Amino acid sequence: xxxxxxxxxxxxxxxxxxxxxxxxxxxxxxxxxxxxxxxxxxxxxxxxxxxxxxxxxxxxxxxxxxxxxxxxxxxxxxxxxxxxxxxxxxxxxxxxxxxxxxxxxxxxxxxxxx
Amino acid sequence: xxxxxxxxxxxxxxxxxxxxxxxxxxxxxxxxxxxxxxxxxxxxxxxxxxxxxxxxxxxxxxxxxxxxxxxxxxxxxxxxxxxxxxxxxxxxxxxxxxxxxxxxxxxxxxxxxxx
Numbered sequence: 001x002x003x004x005x006x007x008x009x010x011x012x013x014x015x016x017x018x019x020x021x022x023x024x025x026x027x028x029x030x031x032x033x034x035x036x037x038x039x040x041x042x043x044x045x046x047x048x049x050x051x052x053x054x055x056x057x058x059x060x061x062x063x064x065x066x067x068x069x070x071x072x073x074x075x076x077x078x079x080x081x082x083x084x085x086x087x088x089x090x091x092x093x094x095x096x097x098x099x100x101x102x103x104x105x106x107x108x109x110x111x112x113x114x
Numbered sequence: 115x116x117x118x119x120x121x122x123x124x125x126x127x128x129x130x131x132x133x134x135x136x137x138x139x140x141x142x143x144x145x146x147x148x149x150x151x152x153x154x155x156x157x158x159x160x161x162x163x164x165x166x167x168x169x170x171x172x173x174x175x176x177x178x179x180x181x182x183x184x185x186x187x188x189x190x191x192x193x194x195x196x197x198x199x200x201x202x203x204x205x206x207x208x209x210x211x212x213x214x215x216x217x218x219x220x221x222x223x224x225x226x227x228x229x
Contacts (some may be wrong), residue, residue, distance in 0.1 A: 042221040056216055079211055102148055103217055105157040
């Protein structure tokens with residue numbers, strides 16, 4: 001079964017540094033998402049992306065965050081100047097055309113800000 | 115705004131006994147409802163969904179869930195729990211329009227199946 005893959009599995013970064021989290025969605029999917037999960041807390045929506053633009057974003061997704069689909073396969077989340085509170089698991093998800101289909105999630109990138 | 119409530123942080127059940135993980139939701143219009151499971155250090159794995167039709171939906175690993183519109187609930191059930199079912203379970207909802215619509219998750223319920 002096709003999978004969403006995320007790299008790296010664990011990223012350690014100094015506060016204030018830029019970080020890029022990478023995702024390869026399922027190839028025929030058109031909708032892409034980033035979620036995050038702070039340790040012990042719920043999964044929170046960050047942003048959705050369709051047709052090369054952001055469809056919706058949450059309050060968490062401020063100017064420090066950006067997303068990009070630089071080529072036909074990758075979907076990236078960039079945090080420009082990381083803060084301690086950005087430490088979390090970041091999950092990429094992709095979905096096909098129909099909203100009644102489940103989103104498929106990657107295994108996540110654990111981001112640790114020092 | 116849509117929301118999901120999972121009232122129990124943890125559910126403990128003996129192996130072989132039936133289990134229920136509770137979920138209630140709030141969404142404008144008709145919902146699409148999902149259950150996901152998360153094992154340690156892994157992503158979210160889809161278990162089952164309710165879209166329309168029969169209120170009892172069956173999913174992976176013997177799990178099922180019952181949609182109750184009047185109670186706005188979507189409780190996850192399994193007739194006989196296995197130790198390997200021990201994991202974190204998330205209920206999720208999205209509106210039934212727009213493929214880009216975000217999924218809103220509950221806070222998660224930790225299921226502990228005791229041998």
